[in-house]
Amino acid sequence: MRLTLEWSDVGEIRAAAxxxxxxxxxxxxxxxxxxxxxxxxxxxxxxxxxxxxxxxxRIGRVFDVFAPRAKVEGGPDFPGILGALDRAGSGRTRALxxxxxxxxxxxxxxxxxxxxxxxxxxGAALTEFARCHHVVVSAWPAANAGRSEYLAATRLAGLKAAxxxxxxxxxxxxxxVEVFDLPPPTRVPAALQHLPRVAYVxxxxxxxxxTGIDEGILYGDPVRRMLPTLVHPNEVLDGxxxxxxxxxxxxxxxxxxxxxxxxxxxxxxQALWFAGVVLTVAQATEPERVRSAAMAAGLVADVxxxxxxxxxxxxxxxxxxxxxxxxxxxxxxxxxxxxxxxDMSTDGSSEGMLLFNFPGLDALVNxxxxxxxxxxxxxxxxxxxxxxxxxxxxPLSTTYSSVxxxxxxxxxxxxxxxxx
Amino acid sequence: xVRVVCFVNQFFGQLGGEDKAGVEPDAVSGAVGAARAVQQAxxxxxxxxxTLRCGDNYAAEQPEAAIARMVALVAGHQPDLLVAGPAFxxxxxxVACGELCAAVQNQLGIPAVTGMHEENPGADLYRRQxxxxxTGADSARMLDEARxxxxxxxxxxxxxxxxxxxxxxxxxxxxxxxxPVAETAAERATAMLLAKLxxxxxxxxxxLPTFAAVxxxxxxxxxxxATIALVTDGGLVxxxxxxxxxxxxxxxxxxxxxxxxxxxxxxRYDNVHRGYDTTYVKQDPHRLVPVDVARExxxxxxxxxxxxxxxxxxxxxxxxxxxxxxxxxxxxxxKAADVTGVILTST
Numbered sequence: 001m002r003l004t005l006e007w008s009d010v011g012e013i014r015a016a017a018x019x020x021x022x023x024x025x026x027x028x029x030x031x032x033x034x035x036x037x038x039x040x041x042x043x044x045x046x047x048x049x050x051x052x053x054x055x056x057x058r059i060g061r062v063f064d065v066f067a068p069r070a071k072v073e074g075g076p077d078f079p080g081i082l083g084a085l086d087r088a089g090s091g092r093t094r095a096l097x098x099x100x101x102x103x104x105x106x107x108x109x110x111x112x113x114x115x116x117x118x119x120x121x122x123g124a125a126l127t128e129f130a131r132c133h134h135v136v137v138s139a140w141p142a143a144n145a146g147r148s149e150y151l152a153a154t155r156l157a158g159l160k161a162a163x164x165x166x167x168x169x170x171x172x173x174x175x176x177v178e179v180f181d182l183p184p185p186t187r188v189p190a191a192l193q194h195l196p197r198v199a200y201v202x203x204x205x206x207x208x209x210x211t212g213i214d215e216g217i218l219y220g221d222p223v224r225r226m227l228p229t230l231v232h233p234n235e236v237l238d239g240x241x242x243x244x245x246x247x248x249x250x251x252x253x254x255x256x257x258x259x260x261x262x263x264x265x266x267x268x269x270q271a272l273w274f275a276g277v278v279l280t281v282a283q284a285t286e287p288e289r290v291r292s293a294a295m296a297a298g299l300v301a302d303v304x305x306x307x308x309x310x311x312x313x314x315x316x317x318x319x320x321x322x323x324x325x326x327x328x329x330x331x332x333x334x335x336x337x338x339x340x341x342x343d344m345s346t347d348g349s350s351e352g353m354l355l356f357n358f359p360g361l362d363a364l365v366n367x368x369x370x371x372x373x374x375x376x377x378x379x380x381x382x383x384x385x386x387x388x389x390x391x392x393x394x395p396l397s398t399t400y401s402s403v404x405x406x407x408x409x410x411x412x413x414x415x416x417x418x419x420x
Numbered sequence: 421x422v423r424v425v426c427f428v429n430q431f432f433g434q435l436g437g438e439d440k441a442g443v444e445p446d447a448v449s450g451a452v453g454a455a456r457a458v459q460q461a462x463x464x465x466x467x468x469x470x471t472l473r474c475g476d477n478y479a480a481e482q483p484e485a486a487i488a489r490m491v492a493l494v495a496g497h498q499p500d501l502l503v504a505g506p507a508f509x510x511x512x513x514x515v516a517c518g519e520l521c522a523a524v525q526n527q528l529g530i531p532a533v534t535g536m537h538e539e540n541p542g543a544d545l546y547r548r549q550x551x552x553x554x555t556g557a558d559s560a561r562m563l564d565e566a567r568x569x570x571x572x573x574x575x576x577x578x579x580x581x582x583x584x585x586x587x588x589x590x591x592x593x594x595x596x597x598x599x600p601v602a603e604t605a606a607e608r609a610t611a612m613l614l615a616k617l618x619x620x621x622x623x624x625x626x627x628l629p630t631f632a633a634v635x636x637x638x639x640x641x642x643x644x645x646a647t648i649a650l651v652t653d654g655g656l657v658x659x660x661x662x663x664x665x666x667x668x669x670x671x672x673x674x675x676x677x678x679x680x681x682x683x684x685x686x687x688r689y690d691n692v693h694r695g696y697d698t699t700y701v702k703q704d705p706h707r708l709v710p711v712d713v714a715r716e717x718x719x720x721x722x723x724x725x726x727x728x729x730x731x732x733x734x735x736x737x738x739x740x741x742x743x744x745x746x747x748x749x750x751x752x753x754x755k756a757a758d759v760t761g762v763i764l765t766s767t
Contacts, residue, residue: 125600196617198610210697259606271614284697308617310609317695317736338613340605341626343596346669347739350594350627357629363616364626365609368598400598407598411606416625417596418584 001090002181003234006072006174010098013050013133019168026099026168028135033164037137042145042153048161049383051102051134055119058376059136060385060392062115062404063105063151064243065129065253066158068096070166071238078239080220082159088219089234094166094174100129100253101165103158104138104384107150114385115404116392123376126415127405129253137161138384151245152214158252159242180234180265185276185304197275199306200260201296202236202410203323205244206282206315217244218279225288228296229279230303233261236277243314249342249370249401249409250314259411260310260340275304280326282319289322297329308336312410317344317355324356331360342409343369343417350419367408368415370401422466422577425499426455427490427520429513432505432559433473441512443475445486447493454559457566458503465574470497479516486516487523494524501573506535506565507542509557514542521550531576535569538591547591551576554589642724646760649727651750653735654701654708654767655693665733667694673733673746675753678726683712695736696767708765727759735766 009024016027030048038046051057069077074091076083108114117129124130137157141150185197204217211222218226219240231240236258243252261277268274278299283289300306309330313323320341327337343366345352353366378394385392400406400415407413425447430440432454451459451468459468472493479486494502502524504517514536521532535553536543543552551572555565568589575582584599585592601608608625615622640646656676657665663674678684684705691698691708701708709730717723731750735743754762 196614198613198617208696210699259604260609263604263606263610267610267614272617308613310606310613336613336616338609338616340609343626344737345596345739346737347741348595349739349741350592350596351629351740353596353626354629357631362624362628363612363622364624364628365605365612366625367605369596372596372598408605411604411609413605414601414603415598416601416605416608418599419592419627420582420585420595420597 001232001234002179003089003238004092005095005178005180006092007095007097007176007178008169008172009175010096010133013052013099013135015050019164021168021172026096026165028165033161036164037139037157037160040153040157042142042149043139043157044142046137046139046157049136049138051119051136051383053119053131053133055381056121056379057119057381057383058379058392058394059102059104059117059119059134059383060114060388061104061106061108062117062384063103063154064158065251065404066101066103066162067253067256068099068101068162068166069239069256070094070163070170072170077163078159078242081216081242082156082163085219087235088238088240089232093238094169096166096169099133099135099165101158101161102134102136102384103154104136105151105154106138106140107147114402116402117404118376118379121377121379123403126400126403128412129405135161135165136383148212148214148245155242155245180237182233182268182274188273192269192273195269195271195273196307197305198264198272199275199278199300199304199309200233200264201278201280201300201309201311201326202260203280203282203313203319204241206319207284208282208315208318209246210284211244215245217242223281226279226281228292228299230299231277231279233265233274233277236261241279249407251404254405254408254410254412257412260312263411264310275306280322282313282315282322289325292322293326293329296326297333297335300330301333301335306335310338310340312340314409320344320355324358324361327361328358331358337361338363338365340365340367340409340411342367342407345369346371348372353417366417367413368400368406369417370399370407372400374398374400374403422462422501422574423497423499424458424462424466424468424501424503425470425472425494425497426451426458426468427472427474427502427504427517428454429510429516430473430475433471435473441475441477443473444478445472445474445489445493447472447497454562457563458570460563461567461570466501469499474516476510476512476516480512483519487519490520491523491527494530495528499530500577502530502532503569503573504532504534506553506555506562506569507540508555508559509537509540511541514540515545518542518546518550518552522546525550531573533569533573533576535565543591548594551593552591554591640761644721645724647725647727647758648714648723648761648763649729649731649754649759650709650711650714650765651731651762652709652765653733654765655691655698655734656701656705656709656730656732657690657692659688659690661690661692665692667692667734668737670734670738671742673731673750676730676732677728678711678730679728681711682715684709693734693736693767695734708767710763727754727757729757
């Protein structure tokens with residue numbers, strides 16, 4: 001399977017009458033886009049704000065972040081969620097660097113679950129989202145829209161905006177081209193058969209909070225009773241997987257630019273052979289958990305024939321253990337594993353960092369601890385959280401978990417919790 | 421100019437050997453004995469204004485009196501920093517250094533630092549509370565080690581960021597701090613896996629747990645004469661959560677009477693656990709706390725007696741310290757009520 005991402009670098013964004021490129025600036029028809037997004041009957045109104053790196057600005061109530069992508073060859077955009085059902089992962093896809101779509105949640109009541117992005121100051125140093133321009137989409141629910149209908153509509157608005165922006169680059173020569181080309185796992189050239197085969201086990205949702213029917217995650221499927229499933233890594237990069245409504249410490253943007261998949265592609269054919277991706281969900285009950293761990297390990301060991309596997313998790317403590325159980329099963333089958341974990345301590349003590357203790361799970365990378373306290377200074381502009389002013393303008397006394405993109409569970413994090 | 425008070429034992433304070441181990445605390449002006457290495461390490465940055473001395477046996481045999489007197493002596497000199505030791509592998513001395521540093525930090529709010537060898541019992545006892553620089557077993561490299569102790573101490577005085585245990589040379593305190601790194605977690609994980617695949621040693625970014633094994637309890641024996649209690653960390657509470665049990669990171673547990681109840685009425689119970697999907701246990705609390713079946717067994721005589729109190733908390737993001745404390749408290753109550761066995765349901 002071969003996917004080409006055709007990148008355009010965006011140096012600037014500004015409101016204009018038409019959405020189009022002008023040199024490296026992306027001009028955006030903010031009113032037209034807003035009107036298009038507001039056509040969804042589940043939404044009452046939509047507001048769009050433009051935010052820039054370095055601005056003394058805080059984006060509040062962040063629900064999810066999307067990377068602008070538009071298919072120009074090889075099927076519809078975000079099949080099963082936005083476009084018709086088809087396969088993702090092949091052909092050509094337009095991609096924009098330096099700009100993202102941020103969608104806010106205007107309904108969340110508990111301030112503890114709110115995420116933010118600071119575009120300058122100490123909070124900005126913690127997340128890559130501070131270094132790109134943002135088209136911030138805020139939508140308010142129609143009177144009859146329930147919670148999950150509102151979130152589904154809001155997420156769809158974000159995906160539509162992401163496609164709308166990337167589409168503007170379609171008739172333009174890309175600045176860079178990136179090719180992800182990986183044959184089926186059985187077709188390894190003879191000269192490369194000595195390379196260790198490495199699989200990635202990607203937990204895409206935790207059923208600590210079960211999904212509703214409109215919370216599509218994999219090709220639009222809410223993955224309610226999903227058993228471990230093999231996919232090609234290109235499918236993940238190209239819109240087959242989006243984040244659920246409450247993916248703590250991850251975003252759809254991180255999945256579209258998946259760091260583990262990119263890191264394995266970077267070494268593919270040189271230090272390793274990328275054997276494939278196993279998708280899993282963290283389950284709610286013991287038999288489901290054991291079944292999932294056993295089957296995931298079976299796919300890694302006996303179907304992909306991997307020598308090693310990398311694991312990540314999404315969500316809180318139970319998914320942490322689900323991941324470890326599958327990895328322990330792999331180790332028992334002779335597969336070497338590395339796990340990307342979060343520091344789970346709630347009191348900052350090293351004893352609480354880990355929630356498992358299985359033999360063989362001795363290679364752990366951590367993405368930092370979300371409970372550590374964090375002080376953020378006051379900002380002059382707040383976007384997406386008018387109802388929380390003036391308190392939200394700061395200074396804020398919060399935790400790392402509130403900074404969108406800081407403690408990133410699928411591997412983008414550039415923080416590590418160090419024991420001192 | 422940073423004002424420093426040093427603490428040394430009788431030997432490093434040039435009072436004598438084991439024959440002087442009983443001497444009481446005193447303070448002399450300036451740097452005496454091993455404190456001269458501290459002064460040398462300080463250079464122009466600071467001055468040792470006084471050296472405290474105390475015999476090893478005196479400190480070990482009446483620790484409370486010794487520490488109280490030395491804290492008062494430290495306070496009298498109003499230093500910016502206390503440097504204790506280094507104690508190397510000397511056990512009584514190391515414990516006194518750790519205890520004095522902890523007391524001075526806590527009672528006077530003055531930063532304190534010490535140094536010792538990893539096998540000194542003081543290291544394990546005090547490394548969580550006090551910055552303890554790793555030293556050799558004896559004083560062969562004292563000046564070099566004094567420099568590292570002083571460097572760390574000056575950082576504390578100036579409230580500068582403290583580096584990692586490896587870079588600043590102290591024993592890990594068991595506290596986690598988010599620290600920026602250049603490579604993403606994904607890149608580090610890939611590199612770590614490649615190292616593991618090629619048989620090279622890898623350094624985990626999370627210390628592997630060293631939980632003590634919990635021995636399996638002896639069998640209950642004759643269940644027909646046993647009193648069995650139901651305990652859960654799955655978050656069962658009476659409706660309204662009267663004990664305000666936290667939905668996560670619990671510090672409290674509840675004790676709920678079930679005397680006279682043949683089963684739990686779902687209308688009267690709720691579940692506040694925030695770590696799993698509680699839909700099914702809210703529909704039927706027996707899926708978590710099987711009072712119904714336990715009563716049947718009690719009626720049939722298969723179980724002697726069902727204990728009439730259910731203990732419940734939420735086991736999610738609970739700190740190890742609170743878990744252990746709550747477990748101990750619940751166990752004591754069960755023991756006092758002559759309970760023979762427990763069915764513990766976790767989620």
